[in-house]
Amino acid sequence: MAPAEQVEQSLDKMGISYQIVHHPVATTTEEADHYIEGIAGVRTKTLFLTNKKKTACYLLIMDDHQRLDFHRFQELTGAKRPKMASDELLAAKLGLQPGIVSIFGLLNNADHDVQVYFDRAIMDEARMSFHPNINTSTIFVATWDLLKFLQNLGYDYQILDLDDAED
Template sequence: MTLMNLLAGWGITPPLIEHPPLFTCDDADRLLVERPGTRLKNLFLRDNYGRRHALLLTRSDKQVDLKVLSRQVGWSRLGFASADRLQRYLGVEPGHVSVLALVHDRERQVELWLDRELEHGDDFHCHPLRNTATVLLSKTDLLRFTSRTGHTPLWLPVPAP
């Protein structure tokens, strides 16, 4: 079953936009990709010991102070998880990450952190497990999706440097 079919079965039918591969937010900027809604940066993080993992969603243009965020959430030294961990926990390669990859985290080993600055956003730009397309996921559908996958979002003020 494809991701889009799964979403439709859950009553989630976002628009799908095909495009050239976009590995980073900068790639979208270079291609002058303009779409309505809220562009996201998706950071797959791990604690210092590699025992805890989180997917952080924030604005595409925001720099994140991982040292301050680490203290804020009470985790030992946050860092970026490796490509191997990304594949193991979310089933995608670097450049293909979005909240939709949580569909692969059936054991709910990855926490979902959402920047409070996104609370009033809508039509969130998400790769549907591949970086050659984007879906525009409404806030309602985002929360419906996370409910169906068993991931309760933690809304937090994400610190910038």
């Protein structure tokens, strides 16, 4: 089954509404943003991270215009020296390729061993956008439904104040 088809079928089974916009290949969030201009919903980037010893994996969803402060992430999560995970680890854990990291990769995480985090700055948005595990489409899902998706898959999540140095 094609990756986007897997995402759509999973959302359909969960009774989750979504909007898909098909477009040419987009390898960066900036490229994808160009194709979805004018459509309501926060543009996200999903980072797949690991710790120094590669004993834990983290999926972080944040606004695509923000930059991650790795020290702040470490401070909030206790992750030891977090860094971007390797392409090999991304493929092994989420079945995805670089440039196509998405929350929907959790459909491929048989071990349920990826910790999920959201930046608080995007949680009040009505909808979020992601690649549906391919980079020729962008999918919009209501934030509440996205949390339902995680719950249906058996994932917990945490909300981090990535830009609030007063924590």
